[in-house]
Amino acid sequence: MNRQAATSATEAPDDREAGMLDETQAVSTMLEDVATPVQSTEVTLTSGRRYALEAGDATDRLTIRSRSGSVVLTIEVSDRGPVLSFAAADIDITAERRLRLAAERVEVEAAGDMTMAAGGSITARAAGHHHVTSGASARLEAPAVTDTSLSLNIPRGPDLPFARRRRRRAR
16 A cells, blocks of 8 residues: 555645645636637727637638737747738848748848948859849849859840940941
């Protein structure tokens, strides 16, 4: 017989019942702390920001609103994973060491200008073609171009400024 069983056998029946009452009260208290699931809820913090949670059949949603009531962030979670939507003037993503984006397909789009800057080198690798299109002019500035496989597709036609210059030189 183990020590606990021996102790239980020597306890008076009233002592064992009191212990069971304590355990029952503890379980009852724990169950009171368990929240009943809800379809939706909203919390307004002392900062004035509101957090709304909604459960859906396929997607759950967390919406964070600013003090003025405009949507700042929406997170939708489904079986496929989370989707984050930001609605702010500026979004900064900062990493101390490394920021890595990995996906089957990555798209970066700007309605206006786009700038890429590096304090070191920029390396672009493509297993397939690397195609650059410009709606206006394109310029490559470098002290030297060392790759011999560089090809330029320059359209020719009588209306293009460089074509007029060539014709003048040919005369």
